[in-house]
Amino acid sequence: GENVEQHPSTLSVQEGDSAVIKCTYSDSASNYFPWYKQELGKRPQLIIDIRSNVGEKKDQRIAVTLNKTAKHFSLHITETQPEDSAVYFCAANSGYSTLTFGKGTMLLVSP
Amino acid sequence: DGGITQSPKYLFRKEGQNVTLSCEQNLNHDAMYWYRQDPGQGLRLIYYSQIVNDFQKGDIAEGYSVSREKKESFPLTVTSAQKNPTAFYLCASSASLTGEQFFGPGTRLTVL
Secondary structure, eight states, rough: OOEEEOOOEEEEEEHHHHHHHHEESSSSEEEEEEEEETTTTTTEEEEEEEETTTTTEEEETTTEEEEEEEEEEEEESOOOOOOGGGGEEEEEEESSSSEOOOOEEEEEEEE | OOOOEEESSSEEEEOOOOOEEEEOOOOOSSEEEEEEEOOOOOHHHEEEETTEEEEEETTTTEEEEEESSSSSSSSSSEEEEOOOOOOEEEEEESSSHHHHHHHHEOOEEEEO
């Protein structure tokens, strides 16, 4: 089955800096890669996703890049703000199957 | 945050007791899921269902059971066979297996 590795497990940045979270996956048939944000005590919410026919996708301060050859994808957050502090999860969907999630990255943005 | 609800928010159980967690959605989604979340472990899939009256085991199904008698409802029973049931349980739904998953607010289960 699919295996998703996520790094780093924790990330501390200063407000205004950029943050990058990286994930690798094992199944070359994977074709859907969402990112979820989970604030403390809240439900995970989708912030951006990318499908295998696209190399990069942007939504304001958030971008995701995908390298299918290397089997990795990354989340980029620019101009970080304290409200970006949360746990971020990557996931991969292998063909017509369920999502496999990474173990999460706790992002702390200090004012 | 509407569309998918879970109850109760907090649940306490004595060892040896079965307990059922509720999950309801009004998004008309075909697929529903149950995940378990432990600190540092991410989201692990317990069971999922693509259509009514059908469901499949996920990665950690042992000690759990589900039913899908209605499209809107996907209850999870944590049985006494589950050795370490204390965790945060999340229900989710999606239009299809390859679509965006929407999560409920979660149930925090504590075994006393």
